[in-house]
Structures are given as C-alpha cells and as structure tokens.
Amino acid sequence: MKKGFTLVEIVVVIAILAVMVLLVSPEVMKLITSSEGQVCSDHRKALTSEYFALRPYTSGNVATTVLNNAEGSICPDGATVYFDTSLQVFVCEKHGSN
Numbered sequence: 001m002k003k004g005f006t007l008v009e010i011v012v013v014i015a016i017l018a019v020m021v022l023l024v025s026p027e028v029m030k031l032i033t034s035s036e037g038q039v040c041s042d043h044r045k046a047l048t049s050e051y052f053a054l055r056p057y058t059s060g061n062v063a064t065t066v067l068n069n070a071e072g073s074i075c076p077d078g079a080t081v082y083f084d085t086s087l088q089v090f091v092c093e094k095h096g097s098n
Helices: 007-057 060-071
Strands: 081-085 089-092
Touching: 007 060, 007 081, 007 089, 060 081
Parallel strands: none
Antiparallel strands: 081 089
C-alpha cells in the first residue's frame, strides 16, 4: 500500500485553513486599526509636550515649529495633524484630539 495523502484529504485541510483565516482576519484588522490610533495619540501627546516645553523659549508660531521638527508622518494613516489654539493640543483629522 502506498503511503501519502489523497487529493481529498489535502483539499479538506486547505478548506479548514481557509475558514480559520476568514474567521480570524476581522479581529486582526481591528487590532491593526486600534494600534494605529494609539500610535497617533502617542505622537500627538509627544508633540503637545514638546510645544509646552518650547513655548517659553521660542518666538513666533511654536506649533508650526514643532510640526516642522516632527520626523515622518505623525499619523500612521497619513491624516493631517494641526494645532487647536483653543484647546492647546494637536488634533488629528481622523483620530481627533488626546
């Protein structure tokens, strides 16, 4: 008798794996989205701290200076981040304020 797997057994295993991937993928996407929001929030908090640290020692628009000094994208989703003068915090168009 030959040893090995039949085509039916291989197809069944592939089908089971496909169903498992379909069940898990929405949860993985939720985790990725949640982590991107947290990264954006952490970056905005750091910018706000830098703003208040530089404000007494910098003339002109401190918020613009802080944003220009930020390396790379502040929001992982690529949304625009701006400074809200009334709240004195940096706000992301997608994730809001801290």
